[in-house]
Amino acid sequence: MPPSPPARQWRVPPVLPAVKSAGALVLVALGLLFTGDDPVPLVLAVLTAVVLLGWAARDVVAPVRLAADADGVTVIRGFAGRRLLPWSAVEAIRVERRTRRGLSAETLEIDAGESLHLFGRYDLDAPPEEVAEALHAVRAAAS
The missing domain is CATH 1.20.5 (Single alpha-helices involved in coiled-coils or other helix-helix interfaces)
Structure with missing residues (x-):
């Protein structure tokens, strides 16, 4: 193993x-x-x-907003709860970029079919693009 x-x-x-x-x-x-x-x-x-x-x-109370390991992705749920999304439930991991009124924003989107989890830079303390790359790497290593 x-x-x-x-x-x-x-x-x-x-x-x-x-x-x-x-x-x-x-x-x-x-x-x-x-x-x-x-x-x-x-x-x-x-x-x-x-x-x-x-x-x-x-x-x-719940500073960790997102975690990933071989089992899947753990996201925050509600005020301070956690939810494990197994890799098989994660349909897509992408970064959405939007520009409004001259300001651009990036949001990390984790699509788990029936649920969509959104994270901004201040949720992650890292650029969403870097986090998406890391999630893809963990997912590939887990398969």
Whole structure:
């Protein structure tokens, strides 16, 4: 039996949860600064900050967004769950490039038939093109 290829993981950049948390604090500070007699700006700032902190919490609780080994690809599911997609279930791995308003974005797409999993650069802390190449290499080594 040939040795299995080493597992690869891609995760959120470590600084991202801190940036999101700092952004939440700035929002609350701005809400306090501009409240005056009207509490609506503060309420909106606090609600937005709570959402941003929840997003940062997800980055801390489940930093690994994508992993690949001989068994298949493990993707994040829900807030912090995981789902293993066996290589036989993965129909396509591709990078989608889009340009809108002068800005270009790349998204890694993993098509598993009934489900489509999308990952951006900040989900992977690597260019989606490099991750796609690595996934193809792990898949080829596993077959």
